[in-house]
Amino acid sequence: MSMVEVKNLIKQYKHTKIRSVDDISFKVEEGEFFAFLGPNGAGKTTTISILSTILSKTSGEVIISGFDVQKEARKVREKIGIIFQKPSLDVHLTAEQNIRFHAALYGMCGYRLSFKLMPKAYRQKVLELAEIVGIADVLFKPIKKLSGGMQRKLEIVRSLIHMPDVLFLDEPTQGLDAVSRRSLWEYINQVRNQFGTTVFLTTHYIDEAENVDKVCVINHGKIAFCQSPEVMKQNFLRQELMVDSVNREQLTSELSDLGLDYTINRLVVVPCQGSVQELILKIKTPLSVLKISEPTLEDAYVEFLKKNGGIE
Amino acid sequence: MKNVLVLQRRKSKLHRELGTIFAIFAREVTLLFKSPAFIGMSIAMPMVMMGMVGGNLMENMTGGLNFEFGKFMLVGMLVNMLFVTTTQSMTTLVDDNDSNFNEEMLVSPISRYSLAIGKILGGSFGAIFSMLGTLIAGLVLKVTLPLSRWFLILSLSPLMCLSAGAVAMLVIGMIKNKKAANYAVMLITMPQMFLCGAIIPIKSTTGLLKILSRCLPMTYCLDLVRAVVYHDSAEHDSVVMFNPLVNCVAIVVVTLVCLIIGTYFYAESEKNK
DSSP: OEEEEEEEEEEOOTTOSSOSEEEEEEEEETTOEEEEEOSTTSSHHHHHHHHTTSSOOSEEEEEETTEETTTTHHHHHHHEEEEOSSOOOOTTSBHHHHHHHHHHHTTSSOOOSSGGGSOHHHHHHHHHHHHHHTOGGGTTSBGGGSOHHHHHHHHHHHHHTTOOSEEEEESTTTTOOHHHHHHHHHHHHHHHHHHOOEEEEEOSOGGGGTTOSEEEEEETTEEEEEEOHHHHHHHHOOOEEEEEOSSHHHHHHHHHHTTOOOEESSSEEEEOSSOHHHHHHHOOSOOSEEEEEOOOHHHHHHHHHHHTTSOO | OTTOOOOOOOOOHHHHHHHHHHHHHHHHHHHHHTOHHHHHHHHHHHHHIIIIIIHHHHHHSOTTOSSOHHHHHHHHHHHHHHHHHHHHHTTHHHHHHHTTHHHHHHTSSOOHHHHHHHHHHHHHHHHHHHHHHHHHHHHHTTOOOOHHHHHHHHHHHHHHHHHHHHHHHHHHTTOOOHHHHHHHHHHHHHHHHHHTTSSSOOTTOOHHHHHHHHHSHHHHHHHHHHHHHTTTOTTHHHHOOSOHHHHHHHHHHHHHHHHHHHHHHHHHHHHOO
């Protein structure tokens, strides 16, 4: 079952002549981890805003968890959770008060004036989630006293309190340090594994999308690529052989004789056209260094944008 | 993670909407108590307004009236301050927009009317609290009302606040800028104070001013409260303009119209960019 289905979606903001989202179509299946990538201003946040019902579309069709975002917006809202690009916490309340307010808005339980008066199930769940993401110590502190990482974790807890079918993450780790990023992803992966939550991610940290099921690249409002990360890497980059020899001159001469392209950085880098093993067997010069470099998704993404005019 | 509890969503839609209204109301009240400056201002402002404007008027300009001006003004200031404070509190819509918190509310599965009503009721709490300032100013000026009348006014105050909030929603709901919102508060409250008879009698007003006063819901709110306060009083006919039923109908109609249109435009202005 498709949890997100987008057909010919167009968004043109008022008083603008250019379409921010220009006739895009894609699907996200149940339980899938989906990355929506693109350079700044490509249309990622506009798309996520339409999918989460807070922005109207110009035309096209968007179905979330079986419900139309325009005709059944309320049902869609019940099925989704979202972490916005900019934190959307009430800084005057405590961390727990923010969660309590959210739980009440989603009809999970009634709002009581203190945590102690809240239902036992709510209290247990909040304490448990806070423990898992590491914010138990600051749960009753004002948001103003929480670090950026803590605030992001709190938003994760808040967005999951109503167990959404689809979790939209709009650059969730922006501004976080490496440790916070890692623990955040560990938790999101735990949630995915346990509840099969579909995750829709936009990020500028391409390494975060390395393990996703599908990558969709949006550029100038149009879908430029939509496949698995492996296919993206295969399409845009090759493995590279990194070699060196005590007699580097002999090595480069041999590579030239074999008709192989190479570049010299710290080592001699030879892009693999076919099998790596075959390439190694062709080289007779004794090697002092032999490494195989696998392209990362980020490498493939940058290469893709270079070829498609996303980088000027 | 193995034992993570799954909370069950409430099934009754009405129950959920009422819960939402209460949650939003409770948040507004919590924020109010976290803002000592707002509490101080909401008590000080009616004292200043009534003490300075009312005090001067009482001493210099009320010779030819057929009723006691102090009592007239006390009721007027009570209702006016309910309107001013509720309108002022609606600017938190703009604050929420600035802090991005409105996205959290707009993406949740709640009726936009629940959001508006919750906000207005939250603001009403502060407004009713501000009645204390008027009461103190009244005591200083030696203008008082019987306790039973106070309770009647108190029981009518949520209706006044709802009406004030609905009018504010119509204007402030579409504003995204704090400075513009503050000007809007002035634009809404100042004309109402003078056109609706809060401190200046309008029973004999004619022409354009009469038309404008009849268009504003505060006119009917004030008149309803005065009808209650002056009930069985010899001054009743000199002070009260309409039948209480007319006031009630006018308040309900204007409030509903403003609330529906204001909430619609608020939701649309957020969504249709």
